Amino acid sequence: MSLSILLVEDEKNFALSLKRFLEGKGQEVYVCFDGEKGFNQFLELNPEVLLVDCRLPGMGGIELLKKAKELNPDLYSIVFTAFGSIEDAVEVMKLGSFDYIQKPIDLQRLGQLILKIEENVRLKREIDYYRKKEETSLIGSSQAIAQVKESIHKLASLSTTKTPPTVLITGETGTGKDVVARLLHRHSSRSKNPFIHVNCISLPENLVEDELFGHDQGAFTGAKNAKPGLMEAADGGALFLDEIGDLPYNLQGKLLTALETKKIRRLGSVKDRKTDVWIIAATNRNLFEKVNQGSFRQDLLFRLNVVSIYLPPLRDRKEDIPDLCHHFLKKFSIHYGKNIEGFKEEVIEIFLRYSWPGNVRELSHKIEQAVLWCEENLISLKHIRAGIKNDFNEIPSPKGDPIEKRTIVEELLQTKLSLKELESELIKLALEKTGGNLSQTAKLLGVTRDWLRYRMEKKLLDA
Structure with missing residues (x-):
């Protein structure tokens, strides 16, 4: 493998000599002769390694290194100087420089340092690869x-x-x-x-x-x-x-x-x-x-x-939703240091009823939000609604929390409507929501189609 190296050195002949030496080792080397241009080149290239002279005209090597490390904390750097200042050495090591070499440069030592960096980069690439490999999976059994x-x-x-x-x-x-x-x-x-x-x-x-x-x-x-x-x-x-x-x-x-x-x-x-x-x-x-x-x-x-x-789309393969839910729950519980065991049944049920216009990405975001809100061992409806304005607030719970049920009943009692009138209004509202489709209305009310037809005929006769 080869490294992308930016060399910033104001002594042109020396810089070009180093470039030839490193390219002979199979590296890809870019050269600049002052700090300002070196920093601009760093922004353009985003190299893996920065070789920089401590003393440069204009922007000094330490200032360049500091700015570069702020933008890329993982940057490998080697600083060299003809002055051998202890203060400079301490400063660059504090900034996280890989090493510090005094001029005249010992090419054998520089070559060994580059080999060490190359090995570190190779190892990091392998770790990143296997981490991404573990994170990449296609969840679902549809x-x-x-x-x-x-x-x-x-x-x-x-x-x-x-x-x-x-x-x-x-x-x-x-x-x-x-x-x-x-x-x-x-x-x-x-x-x-x-x-x-x-x-x-x-x-x-x-x-x-x-x-x-x-x-x-x-x-x-x-x-x-x-x-x-x-x-x-x-x-x-x-x-x-x-x-x-x-x-x-x-x-x-x-x-x-x-x-x-x-x-x-x-x-x-x-x-x-x-x-x-x-x-x-x-x-x-x-x-x-x-x-x-x-x-x-x-x-x-x-x-x-x-x-x-x-x-x-996820709405066409809803049988995958439970598996996806548990996958994202595990992922975000680990990420946020939570110990959440699973979901209450009504949460999965409401997820199965939702259309998911944002597909798997939206489901992932919703579960991440729920994990953030949850301080218990199970995610419930309040965690997917708490503090978040989203379309789930418009989906009635198929069963409802006990507290929610009691609140709804208390509100209905205050209307002074009889049980017969409440039933009639509920059927009318459900028919309106489904456009008069009896099968969908029965499903929405949690009753059979025959029962719904019977009640509708009875209401007509009573009228």
């Missing part, structure tokens, strides 16, 4: 989820010598399309190589091409160094293009060419670079409609839609 899992495993069993076919994941927002993409990568032969997630809608239009394809030095004003794009960074792995329907039209042709030729060309370059990238795309839009509207290329849609995986 037929729809079973079909998705089967598609994932079929794709994973494809030949390891070729790039798998492009995959288009469709479904409403919040259904878990990103989870499916990560599972595809995890179960494939590419799992040890990068998985890079790009949200096409979150990138400014003028930056999308640069992010995907990169640029050469001097490609545009401010492009002082070459920068690989995400398609290069994902070489050997997978590139997940989320919300592909929002990719600017003028870039769709360039993406299509890259998919068909397996080559990319950076901005400002005349050279094609080979890439071996598995493209996984996702959208909550109807791309066929966008093709008809002229905002999405038909040839790109056909190229992306080699294999299609559809994730249905």
Whole structure:
């Protein structure tokens, strides 16, 4: 593996000499000759390692290190100086610098330090990978989820010598399309190589091409160094293009060419670079409609839609809700240090009756809120309503808490209506809510259809 290293050193010959030495070790090195430019370059590159001279013109090395560490606390840094000041050494170590080297630089020692950092970064990447691996799972036992899992495993069993076919994941927002993409990568032969997630809608239009394809030095004003794009960074792995329907039209042709030729060309370059990238795309839009509207290329849609995986909305697979509830309860209980054992029965019942317009993501948020409010061992209706203005307040509890029931009855008694009148009004209200549908009305009232018809006929006769 190689590290991304930013070297900020005002002695140009020495800086260029260090750059050659480190590149000879397989590292990717960017050089700046003063503190201000070094900080701007840090903002642009977000390197893994910062090598900085303690004394620089303008912004000093310690000030640069301090600002950089504030933005990226995990940044590895090595500071060197010709002055050997003990005060400087103490200061940079307080700032969390990996080490401190006095000039003239011992290249063997620098090489050993870089190897240590490389090992630390490799280990961190592995830990992050396995942590994400544990967090990524497709919860549910419905037929729809079973079909998705089967598609994932079929794709994973494809030949390891070729790039798998492009995959288009469709479904409403919040259904878990990103989870499916990560599972595809995890179960494939590419799992040890990068998985890079790009949200096409979150990138400014003028930056999308640069992010995907990169640029050469001097490609545009401010492009002082070459920068690989995400398609290069994902070489050997997978590139997940989320919300592909929002990719600017003028870039769709360039993406299509890259998919068909397996080559990319950076901005400002005349050279094609080979890439071996598995493209996984996702959208909550109807791309066929966008093709008809002229905002999405038909040839790109056909190229992306080699294999299609559809994730249905949560309202169409409500049998998965109990499993999802317990999954999120465990996750957030651990996260917030709570010891919550489960849900009261009426909570699951009300969840099953709700339409979940925000799908799995909305369910996750609701359970996280409930965990925050709950100080007991079971989540009840008050925890999904307490202090939160949401649509659950409009859903009557199928059974209701005892206190709620008593309050409702007391309010009804104050109306001075007879039991017969209350029954009549309740039936009328239920019929209004269901548009006169007897089956739905009976279900809403918790009675049989025959009983409801009998009571309605009796009321008419009594009238």
